[in-house]
Amino acid sequence: MASSDSKVVFITGANQGLGLAIIEVAGLRYPENVYILGSRDVGKGEEAVQQLREKGVKARVDVVQLEVTNDEHITAAVDYVAKTYGRLDVLVNNAGMLRGVGVREDDPAAIRATYASLFDVHVTSVAVLTLMFKPLLYRAPAPLVVNVTSGLASVARLLDPARRMFRVPPYGASKVGLNGLTAHLQVGENDRAADDAAHPEAPSLGPRIRFFISNPGVLSTSFTRFHPLGKTPQLGAESAVRLIGDAEAKYDDYIQWEFEGGEMRKVPW
Template identity: 30%
Template sequence: MIALVSGANSGIGYAVATKLAQEFKYHVVIGSRNESKGKQALQELQGTVSPELLSYVQLDVTDDVSISKAIDTIRQTHGRLDVLINNAGIDINSDQSTSPRQRYLDSFNTNTVGPAILTDACIPLLEKSTNPRIVFVSSSLGSLQLAANGQLPRSVPAYEASKAALSMIMLHYAARYPHFRINACNPGWVRTKLTKFSGMGDASDGANIVCKLATVDENEPTGLFVAETGSVPW
């Protein structure tokens, strides 16, 4: 199985890449915007799993040229893709160096538009798989129901809105490609750079639900938003 993980140089993406290669013996393509960090992650992981189970592509989900080159590399090397994990994401609500407008634009560009464009680019390769799967790594902070019920802090509006929109993107693809298994997940509040290393667990805990969805068979449901504990309210 060939899996592409965006934002795989650190955090949950790195933990997902590790788990898929070590436990499931998937060939994992590490997608990283920063080339040096991506190659460093590749080198570190090659010390824990068979080198043939890992490769690297430079992948910036906000750059169409970068996406195109990454997909061309995967096509030439593997000829297909079995799993796409849209993991790359940012939270810049606390960045006061940019205007509110720019913070919203940047959040949506990376967290919503980027995954959609990358998914579109991957569809032809996924169509060549006997069991294509797509996972959108989201957050319960994007739940409209939880927000309406007052169960969310509402302190990071750009991030929350971008993740709410990501749910609609996921549902679009699940309806358009019913022979794929396409789902979104909430990995939970775990210790990563995105959460400023606060949280109830580490990145490997958050990777569990991602890998579960990445390895489902063709008879499993599609179009779900789930966490380790079950369904996440829309």
């Protein structure tokens, strides 16, 4: 069991890139926490833990096999957290995939497969994982869910003629879907908490879960094919890490946040 002074933090897609950087930055800043590194390949996850140790991370880091589209993996991950820690304080839905660049527009099967795979990872799997972890989140004193989005999911910025953004409709649309899912989950949770407050005599599921959206910006990682103008993964991790450590509840929930110019900023929908 984790102590009451620490947080149990589960990060998906965390054996490389942004997910690994989130554990690195958070682990150095909040070494009292427990970090659970979700990785499709356990061996690669263990290699990632060794990299964290070499960078000075002393916090406890567990490796759990997790392919977010695999329901058996999800069930096993929830069971592991339940038996090992009895609660989950923070869930970071970071796992993602980049497809849709150059997809043929005259091939309906390819178009359908591209959109289906992206929405499965970025929307459906996030919903499944979050709902399956809900009972453990309710056991935490101040539960958080941080969903990692993309700048392409800001419709306001996309439609701004002064901005020139990448054109990857399948990927961008799936991240818009993720943002919408986050808002719906938060509103539903707000309604539940309000109902609890109106009926204090009835048993409560637990404290209100706060949902956040983290926009890391364009990064220089394998995910973006090491874009020459991208941020380091550690700098991209900053918005998620600051949300993880938001003990004072100074950040509004179900809002998109980014870390730019040395400060946290809201991203328009």
